[in-house]
Amino acid sequence: MMTDPKINSILDEGNRLFLQRKFEQAIEYYDKILDVDPKHISSLNNKGYALSKLKDFTNAIKYYDIALKICPDDLSVLINKVSSFRKQGNLIEALLICDNILKNNKNYNIALYHKERILFSMGKFNESISCCNSILEDYPDNGDVLFDKASNSAMLSNFDDALNLLEHAISQGIQYKIKAKKSKSFENLFDNIRFQNLIS
Numbered sequence: 001m002m003t004d005p006k007i008n009s010i011l012d013e014g015n016r017l018f019l020q021r022k023f024e025q026a027i028e029y030y031d032k033i034l035d036v037d038p039k040h041i042s043s044l045n046n047k048g049y050a051l052s053k054l055k056d057f058t059n060a061i062k063y064y065d066i067a068l069k070i071c072p073d074d075l076s077v078l079i080n081k082v083s084s085f086r087k088q089g090n091l092i093e094a095l096l097i098c099d100n101i102l103k104n105n106k107n108y109n110i111a112l113y114h115k116e117r118i119l120f121s122m123g124k125f126n127e128s129i130s131c132c133n134s135i136l137e138d139y140p141d142n143g144d145v146l147f148d149k150a151s152n153s154a155m156l157s158n159f160d161d162a163l164n165l166l167e168h169a170i171s172q173g174i175q176y177k178i179k180a181k182k183s184k185s186f187e188n189l190f191d192n193i194r195f196q197n198l199i200s
Contacts, residue, residue, distance in 0.1 A: 007033050011042060023050040039070050045077045048084070057084040075101065075108070082114045091118050109135050116148055125152040143172030151185035162186070163194050170198060 014029030030047040033040050048063035064081040067074060078101055085094035098115040101108055116131035132149040135142060150165035166186075169176040177199045180186055189195040 007037065007040070011046075014043070014046060018046065018050055018053075021053075023053045026050050041067050041071055041074060041077070044070075045074070045080060048077070049080050052080065052084045052087070055087075057088045060084045073104075075105070075110075079110055079114065082111070086114065086118060086121075091122055094118050095122075107134065107138070109138060113145065116145070116152075120148060120152060120155075123155075125155045128152045141168075141172055143169045143176055146172065147176050147179060150180075151183060154185045154189060157188070159189060159192065162189065163192070163198065166195075167198055 010029050010032050014026045014033075017023075017026040017029065027047055027050050030043040030050070033043040034047070037043075044063050044067035048060040048067070051057075051063065052060035061081060061084050064077050064084070067077045068081070071077070078097055082094045082097045085091070085097070095115065095118050098111045098118065101111040102115070105111065112131045112135050116128045116135070119125075119128035119131065129149055129152045132145050132152065135145045136149070139145065146165050146169035150162045150169060153159075153162035153165060166176070166180055170180075180195075180199050186195065
């Protein structure tokens with residue numbers, strides 16, 4: 001199938017507006033394409049993503065589903081659907097999709113990243129840690145994953161591990177100090193001297 005240069009330029013304009021956080025206007029451009037080509041995967045996916053940014057998760061998922069009928073294995077659409085389910089608090093559905101993605105792509109770190117966060121929200125801290133470990137094998141200095149692993153460890157009362165991981169995360173970026181101060185995961189460490197020193 002030939003890509004139509006006119007459609008590409010409309011898509012580019014929609015994406016430009018999206019990046020400027022003008023989500024309603026971006027959707028108008030995606031709709032222009034979908035009027036001509038209702039099966040245009042990028043427009044369906046991007047419209048869903050823009051709707052999810054507007055916190056309209058129900059309609060976002062509707063557009064992801066249309067895209068997935070056309071192309072059931074599109075990883076970008078699947079991951080966006082996971083993200084919308086997570087934000088809706090629909091963790092079981094989100095986890096199912098992650099597991100399906102990981103069946104065929106077991107080292108797909110974006111799916112693992114969503115999965116470790118979903119498991120954390122479900123209180124499955126050991127399982128979440130094992131997802132973190134898989135990602136850290138490839139990216140040992142990923143601050144977000146180190147922080148999440150630290151949070152899991154703190155929830156399991158493995159405070160030495162939690163502090164070592166938190167220290168490693170903070171060495172990747174100062175934002176993790178602020179995050180740790182606000183995080184309920186570290187409540188039991190608020191009086192710990194080493195924790196105090198790490199976040200000060």
